[in-house]
Amino acid sequence: MEKVASEKIIVEAALKVFSTKGFAEARMADIAKEANLSYGLIYHYFENKEKLFDAIVENWWKTFYDELEMLKKSASATKEKLVEIIKFMMNAYTATPSQMSIFVAEVSRGFIYHSSPRGKDKFRKLFNLCEDIIREGQVRGTLRADIQSNYLTYVFLGAIDTFLSVMILGNETLSKTREKRIIESLTTVFLHGAEAEAEH
Secondary structure, rough: OOOHHHHHHHHHHHHHHHHHHOOOOOOOHHHHHHHOOOHHHHHHHOHHHHHHHHHHEEEEHHHHHHHHHHHHHHHHHHOOOOHHHHHHHHHHHHHHHHHHHHHHHHOOOHHHHHHOOOHHHHHHHOOOOOHHHHHHHHHHHOOOOOOOHHHHHHHHHHHHHHHHHHHHHHOOOOOOHHHHHHHHHHHHHHHHHOOOOOOO
């Protein structure tokens, strides 16, 4: 079996095991069983479960960063960029729910990863990329400038994270109709607030 093919099978098996058992309870033996490969072969490609977990998470970060870098360079309106960020996250949940489950449960909310210097650097880069897009919106006059750009960034990303967490914990499916409602709700509240219009 070719190296790339073997690694792909191992990673896919690890995604299932990590998302169902959690990182702490997962064992390399569980991953070998899920992959239907020998225990020794798993260790041939990945030194331990930490290295395997890092490979999965690193792939996620790269994909997310690439999307944000592309949006930063885009001439699209700020609202369109924010919509694309939400779509990216929702599409990731639909395409690879196990990977999104790992990101939310083990990375975004995982104290060990979140508190490590490497983890902090990853989140710092994420926030910085998003903040650049938010700050551009402030300069353009699309977003209010009387609130710090980093606060707006936390509010925006936090709202997306909450929606994803609810869906993951409830093992819910995401239809196109529901995705559209979520995008409209998030962008409307973020851009215009949740306060009801005053009665005349």
